[in-house]
Amino acid sequence: MAWWAVLRRDLLLSVRRLGELGNPVVFFAAVVSLFPLALGADAALLRSVGPGIVWVGALLATLLSLEGLFRADFEDGSLEQLLLSPHPASVLVSAKILAHWLVTGVPLLLITPLLGVLLNLSPLAQGVLFGGLLLGTPTLSLLGSVAVALTLGLPRGGLLISVLLLPLFAPVLVFGAGAVGSALLEMPVLPYFYMLGAELALAVTVVPLATAAALRASLGS
Amino acid sequence: MIAFFSRWASLPAFYRRSGRWIPWLWAAAAGLLVVGTVGGLVLAPVDYQQGEAYRILFVHVPSAWMAMFVYMFMAGASASAFIWHVKLAEILARVSAPLGAAFTALALATGSLWGARMWNTWWVWDARLTSVLLLFFLYLGFMALQAAIEDRRRAARAGAVLALVGVVNIPIIHYSVEWWNTLHQGATVSKFDNPSMTWDMLWPLLTMALGFMVYFAAAVLVRARSEILERERHRRWVIDEVAR
Amino acid sequence: MPLTDEALLAAVDLACVRGDRLLFEGLSFALVPGTVLKVEGPNGAGKTSLLRVLAGLLRPEAGSVTWRGQGIAACAGDYAGDRRYVGHQNGLGLALTARENLRLAAVLQGAALDSAALDTVLETVGLPCAGDIPAVRLSSGQRRRLALARLLLGQAGVWILDEPLNALDRNGHALVGRLLTDHLMGNGVAVISTHQTLTLPAGVRQQTLTLAVA
Numbered sequence: 001m002a003w004w005a006v007l008r009r010d011l012l013l014s015v016r017r018l019g020e021l022g023n024p025v026v027f028f029a030a031v032v033s034l035f036p037l038a039l040g041a042d043a044a045l046l047r048s049v050g051p052g053i054v055w056v057g058a059l060l061a062t063l064l065s066l067e068g069l070f071r072a073d074f075e076d077g078s079l080e081q082l083l084l085s086p087h088p089a090s091v092l093v094s095a096k097i098l099a100h101w102l103v104t105g106v107p108l109l110l111i112t113p114l115l116g117v118l119l120n121l122s123p124l125a126q127g128v129l130f131g132g133l134l135l136g137t138p139t140l141s142l143l144g145s146v147a148v149a150l151t152l153g154l155p156r157g158g159l160l161i162s163v164l165l166l167p168l169f170a171p172v173l174v175f176g177a178g179a180v181g182s183a184l185l186e187m188p189v190l191p192y193f194y195m196l197g198a199e200l201a202l203a204v205t206v207v208p209l210a211t212a213a214a215l216r217a218s219l220g221s
Numbered sequence: 222m223i224a225f226f227s228r229w230a231s232l233p234a235f236y237r238r239s240g241r242w243i244p245w246l247w248a249a250a251a252g253l254l255v256v257g258t259v260g261g262l263v264l265a266p267v268d269y270q271q272g273e274a275y276r277i278l279f280v281h282v283p284s285a286w287m288a289m290f291v292y293m294f295m296a297g298a299s300a301s302a303f304i305w306h307v308k309l310a311e312i313l314a315r316v317s318a319p320l321g322a323a324f325t326a327l328a329l330a331t332g333s334l335w336g337a338r339m340w341n342t343w344w345v346w347d348a349r350l351t352s353v354l355l356l357f358f359l360y361l362g363f364m365a366l367q368a369a370i371e372d373r374r375r376a377a378r379a380g381a382v383l384a385l386v387g388v389v390n391i392p393i394i395h396y397s398v399e400w401w402n403t404l405h406q407g408a409t410v411s412k413f414d415n416p417s418m419t420w421d422m423l424w425p426l427l428t429m430a431l432g433f434m435v436y437f438a439a440a441v442l443v444r445a446r447s448e449i450l451e452r453e454r455h456r457r458w459v460i461d462e463v464a465r
Numbered sequence: 466m467p468l469t470d471e472a473l474l475a476a477v478d479l480a481c482v483r484g485d486r487l488l489f490e491g492l493s494f495a496l497v498p499g500t501v502l503k504v505e506g507p508n509g510a511g512k513t514s515l516l517r518v519l520a521g522l523l524r525p526e527a528g529s530v531t532w533r534g535q536g537i538a539a540c541a542g543d544y545a546g547d548r549r550y551v552g553h554q555n556g557l558g559l560a561l562t563a564r565e566n567l568r569l570a571a572v573l574q575g576a577a578l579d580s581a582a583l584d585t586v587l588e589t590v591g592l593p594c595a596g597d598i599p600a601v602r603l604s605s606g607q608r609r610r611l612a613l614a615r616l617l618l619g620q621a622g623v624w625i626l627d628e629p630l631n632a633l634d635r636n637g638h639a640l641v642g643r644l645l646t647d648h649l650m651g652n653g654v655a656v657i658s659t660h661q662t663l664t665l666p667a668g669v670r671q672q673t674l675t676l677a678v679a
Contacts, residue, residue: 005572009558009565016560016599077554081615084520085573086545092573146386150379154369163365164383167358168390171397178401195400199393210386213303217378220523306524372484455485 002087003095010099013072020068025107028061032115043120050119051129051180055173057115058108058133059140063165065104066144067158069096070215074152080219089212097145097208105137128183132176135196142203143168149214171199232449233458235309239442246439253432260425268422274338281331283430284324285349287437288356289391291321295363296388299381309445311377312452314384315367316444320437322360328353348402352395359387373452471497472531473654474519474623479528481514488514489676490527498622498652499670501645503659506676512658513553513627515676519656520550520625532623546575548623553631555612559601563592563611566600567618576619590614591640605632616644624648624655630663638663645669 014021035053036046073079073096083089112133116126147164151157179192261279268275295314302310332350337343344350363383370376453459472495480490488511496502504512517523519530521537521544530537532544557566564583571578578586587596590610592603600608609632616624629641642665645655649669657663665671 002572002575005569009561009569012565013558013560073558075554076559077552077556078558080522080550080552080554081556081570081573083522084545084548084550086542086575087573143386146382150366150383151369156369160365160369163358164362167355167362167394168386170355171390171393174397174401195397202389202393206389207386210382214379214382217375217382220375220378220517374482452485455487 002085003091006082006092006095007099010096011102014099014103021103021107024061024065024104025111027064028057028108029111029115031057031060033118036119046119047121047125048184050116050121051125052177053119054112054115054129055133055136055177058112058137059169059173061108062104062137062140062144063162063169064158065100066141066148066161066165069100069141069145069148070152071148074219079152079215083212083215083219089215090208093145093211093215094204094208097141097211100145101138101141105141108137109133122184124183125180128180128189131189131193132179132196135193135200136172136176139172139196139200139203140169142200142207143172145211146207146214149211149218152215152218172196175199232308232453233462236446236449236462239446243439243442243446246435246442250432250436250439253428253435257425257429257432260428265422265425266419271339274335277331277335279425279429281328281335282426283433284331285328285353286430287324287433288321288328288353290434291317291324291437292356292359292384292388292391295321296384299384302377303381303385308452311373311381312445312448313441314380315377316448317437317441318360318363318367318380320440320444322357322364324433324437325353325357325360329357346402348399351402352398355394355398356391359391363387473498473533474656475531476519477529477531479515479518479530480526481511481518481523482526483511483514487526492528492674494672494674496654496656496672497670498654499649500672501649501655501657501665501669502672502674503657503663504674504676505658507678510676510678512676516550516552516625516627516656516658520548521545522550544623547621548625549574549616549621550625550627551612551615551629552627555600555608556615557600557608557611560599562597562599563587563603564596566611567614570615571618574615574618574621578618586614586617589617589644591636606634606637609633610637610640613641613644616648622653624653624657626655626657628659629657630659630661 032053035049039045039049070079073082082092085092109130112130113126116129121129144161144165147161147168148157150164151160154160175192175195179189179196182192183189257279262276265276265279267273295317298310298314298317301307302314329350332353333343336345336347336350363380366383367376367380370379450459450463475493475495477493478490479492481488492515494502504515506512514523518525521530521541532540532547535544537544556570558569561569564580564587567583567586568578571583584593584596587593590613592607592610592614595603595607595611600611603611609629613626613629616626624645626641630638633641638661642663645657645663646666646669648655649665
């Protein structure tokens with residue numbers, strides 16, 4: 001009940017600030033379109049490095065969108081009220097993370113096929129890329145929430161978030177981009193999806209607890 | 222038990238006790254490192270495949286071990302700081318991070334030097350080097366977070382959460398990098414896999430490793446003591462201690 | 466502490482450190498039902514920190530806070546259901562309407578309210594027509610009233626109010642006085658910090674705690 005209420009609230013807030021909703025997607029598309037400008041428009045080259053480019057773009061877009069996860073709530077005192085609730089903070093926090101993924105991760109997913117076309121990806125590569133992002137981006141949002149919670153209210157928090165997160169994001173990148181690479185070599189893809197799924201399962205169970213603890217640490221001062 | 226532990230972890234008592242240990246630790250570290258260096262550089266036989274260049278292993282391997290060990294130490298200290306609010310554990314976690322980062326940097330540098338000799342290139346995206354590089358970034362992140370938070374208690378709590386999240390992620394990172402490596406490069410010859418290391422190579426290596434460990438203990442105590450003085454600088458006992 | 470047994474909220478030997486400044490130490494009090502504790506002191510004396518410690522947001526450096534005789538860390542869930550905290554910040558989602566804000570607050574605090582009850586609450590705090598207006602379009606005084614409306618959602622024994630009179634007009638001051646009096650008459654306790662004078666009826670049991678800059 002409280003979980004739904006928090007999810008609903010965050011979605012409602014995002015819908016009412018519709019203008020900000022598009023930013024991560026635009027950023028994602030812009031980053032991906034920079035690569036052909038830097039690497040040259042050779043179709044074969046783009047086809048082989050394309051999946052990696054999309055993954056790095058999605059990762060950076062997630063990174064930039066993360067600051068919005070708790071920042072406004074921290075500044076207006078809503079976060080305080082959330083922690084004061086008798087409901088477990090980790091449960092409520094998980095609703096906020098889900099809301100964040102729904103409004104930033106899902107739009108990234110939706111635009112991916114279009115970017116795949118720009119990069120000349122084959123239908124197979126497109127499908128595997130999409131599947132990997134579907135399993136991987138929630139993990140990025142989850143891991144990201146810990147870093148945002150740790151850096152709340154710090155000056156230049158955004159840069160710090162990136163420093164904290166890039167090594168933690170590495171496995172998702174490896175498995176996600178690796179799945180497409182494997183598909184292109186006509187090798188099995190499922191092991192990669194299993195790994196992404198396993199990491200997601202681990203993150204879903206552990207991260208809300210860590211994020212709640214991090215929020216307490218940041219607000220208790 | 223708890224009473225014993227809290228007495229042991231009381232900062233003034235720890236400060237005085239550790240002051241007595243430090244000279245002995247420095248002496249032991251110096252002795253072990255000298256013996257290990259002589260053993261490694263002079264007494265150990267030349268490797269028939271790699272020639273003299275393999276001798277960098279006597280620095281590289283212990284520092285790579287320490288890079289991992291210090292992170293585990295940090296995570297352990299963080300866990301006790303987080304669960305029991307032990308101030309001493311907070312301090313130990315904080316001061317060990319730069320040492321761990323230094324060991325990691327040393328492991329990277331020596332690995333790169335070895336690679337320059339063996340593979341004629343300063344950097345290969347070898348699985349082990351890459352995961353050590355990511356470990357280095359984890360250390361830098363921890364230190365950056367500590368530096369960004371002014372309030373020491375908050376910094377300690379935040380650092381503890383980060384170190385614990387990191388320690389859960391280290392095996393995943395390591396495993397993913399290894400997987401990545403086999404996909405992109407095929408099986409490379411792992412650098413220091415020397416299945417039958419003879420005793421005259423092994424003992425200098427173990428001596429060096431022990432020397433690194435004792436050095437770490439001494440350095441961590443020195444750093445912890447100055448951190449204690451800084452944190453408690455308004456307390457009576459510190460003012461008395463410094464006046465002495 | 467002879468009163469601790471009957472006290473609803475008590476503090477034993479509290480100490481609080483911010484950065485490396487000791488704000489207060491050895492602070493003890495016990496509030497039996499129907500008591501208000503006014504926390505006074507100049508800026509930087511640690512009023513807000515004390516209230517945050519009492520609310521359970523901040524860990525004290527030493528000492529403990531007890532609710533019905535139990536440490537608040539041990540009974541966190543029960544205490545959270547019985548405690549309302551209005552801090553410096555109002556804790557409102559600015560793009561949400563007054564009604565949406567209150568409904569969420571009610572759910573978070575574990576209080577079930579229908580919309581008629583919400584209307585009553587809005588009317589009590591003097592915002593009868595503001596229900597469907599986004600908080601961002603309310604004046605700062607109206608937002609403060611909306612934050613205070615959280616106190617009326619469900620039953621709570623302990624109110625912790627940090628500068629509740631901020632941004633409120635004279636009617637608002639009277640409103641806070643009325644709400645507090647009702648709460649105390651109903652055997653609640655309250656801890657408030659304020660720079661302004663808040664007059665309460667003579668029958669109310671009042672304690673004052675003055676913090677000094679250390």
